[in-house]
Amino acid sequence: MQLTPADAQMYWLSERMPNDQFLLFCFATDADVDAVRETVGSRVRRMGELLCHVRDVPGHLDYPYWAPRRFGEDLVVGHQLSDSSWTGLQSELGVLVATSLDARESPWRLHVFPGVRDAPGCDDAALVVVWQVSHAFADGRxxxxxxxALFGTGEPPASVRPPPVPSTPVMLARAFAGFPGRVARTFTAGRRAADAARALDAATAAGEIPPPAPGRPLTGLDTDPGTERSVRMVVCPAALFRSGGHTITTVALTAVSVAVSRFLAARGEDVPDLLGAEVTIAVGAVGPAHNNYRNAGVELFVTEPDLRIRATRIAADLAERRARVTHPLPAQRDAATEHVPAPALRFGIVRYPATVLPVTVTGNTVVSSVDRGPADLALAGGPVMFSAGFPGLSPAMALTHGVYGLGETVTIGVAAGTRVVPDLDVYEQMLRAAVEEVGAALALGD
Structure with missing residues (x-):
């Protein structure tokens, strides 16, 4: 089974900039690493789709294959903290999120931090696990x-491992045999994509589809983040994000609008009137691809002083962005990529000038929002307390936010490049205060 072009793109892109996902779960238990490895191993052996790794085609002449592998101790890694406090954990996580998996060994790894003290909502020592996942293997959803499934309390859904990959001669034979057809399909799909692009422009001009978001002027946060990372988590009761009839994503965006604008001002920077956030929006699945989302720029309306009105305007802009990216025409316009021969797609990724700062950006920060579902998970006998995550940084993005709802908690995970944001504690306090302020303001309208 080969990676789809969309997933191979994420795989090859990881060579240029780390794009792994980090899903954090905190459990109320004093279980050790061995107990976690035993529990996870028994579940993974039923979830065969997790027992895989990437096998490259020589010369990258075709798309890589998912190959089977066995469960091994390398998939569950224990970490002994020199400082077992919550602060010590966050410091260690800053080191972890700067790492990148080699999907040729495995597209995931579970990091285990036992005996964490002072975790939010935990009276005793907690078990924190971080599931590091290659973006080639999965998007946020x-x-x-x-x-x-991995941390559920019932039987995990059974799935099978990928089949064995062909031998190298067969791989190469398939690559050469399939190349002419891929080229022909690319040209055919390119013509359809051009037609879809013209139709999209016409529908936009007619007001049938919202226009694309404008580019945002750069701030001091829109630059190379460097190689070192720091992370923080703001764990909140979900009730704070359920005010004013808005979604959790809208309330989080409103809080981010307050915190980022104040943070920039405190650094002595001008706050652009068009300050915006790059938001991930899920789209319909395209065949067997594991990545089905688009990024869109949402305005934060920082010049609007009334937070209730600001939230309403953010919600409306988010709805317009979602209406545009989920419309069939953009998908039809972009469909030609699914037929591009692997060498051509990889060449474009390798040659893309990722280190050159753009004139404008889609958003001045990232806000990725994921519903992790009800708090009915457990690990090694301990119930889950909350979940978090840390969206990756990029050459023009030094501050990102992940918003994760689990049961009656919502956690905002913040990641930053320490070269650009050496004072992340200051920003954390600003964000925490902004969540309280926005929640209180929106509650007045209930």
């Missing part, structure tokens, strides 16, 4: 589904 699929990763959440797999994590829920």
């Amino acid at each position: 699929r990763a959440t589904e797999l994590a829920r």
Whole structure:
């Protein structure tokens, strides 16, 4: 089974910039690493789709294959913290999120941090696990589904491992035999894509589809983050995000609008009137691809002083962005990529000038929002308390936010490049205060 072009693109892109996902779960238990490895191993052996790794085609002449592998101790890694406090854990996580998996060994690894003190909502020592997942293997929605199966209390859904990959001569024979057909399909799909692009422009001009979001002027946060990372988590009761009839994503965006604008001002920077956030939006699945989402720029309306009105305007802009990216025409316009021969797609990724700062950006920060479902998960006998995550940074993005709802908690995970944001504690406090302020303001309208 080969990677789809969309998933191979994420795999090859990881060579240029780390894009792994980090799903954090906190459990109320004093279980050790051995207990976790035993529990996870027994479940993974039923979830065959997790027992795989990437096998490259020589010369990258075709798309890589998913090959089977066995469960091994390398998939569950224990970490002994020198400082077992919550602060110590967050420091260690900053080191972890700067790493990248080699999907040729496995597209995932579970990191285990036992005996964490002072974890939010935990009276005793807690067990924190971080599931590191290659983006080639899963987007946020699929990763959440797999994590829920991995840490569920019932029998995990059974699945099979990928079949054995062909021999190298067969791989190469398939690559050469399939190349002419892929080229022909690319040209045919390219013509359809051009037609879809013209139709999209016409529908936009007619007001049938919202226009694309404008580019945002760069701030001091929109630059190379460097190689070192720091992370923080703001764990909140979900009730704070359920005010004013808005979604959790809208309330989080409103809080981010307050915190980022104040943070920039405190650094002595001008706050652009068009300050915006790059938001991930799920789209319909395209065949067997594991990545089914688009990024869109959402305005944060920082010049609007009334937070209730600001939230309403953010919600409306988010709805327009979702209406555009989920419309069939953009998908038809982009469908030609599914037929591009592997060498051509990889060449474009390798040659893309990722280190050159753009003139404008889609958003000045990232906000990725994922519903992790009800709090009915458990690990090694301990119930789950909350979940978090840390969206990756990029060459023009030094501060990101992940919003994760689990049961009656919502956690905002913040990741930053320490070269650009050396004072992440300051920003964490600003964000925490902004969540309280926005929640209180929106509650007045209930």
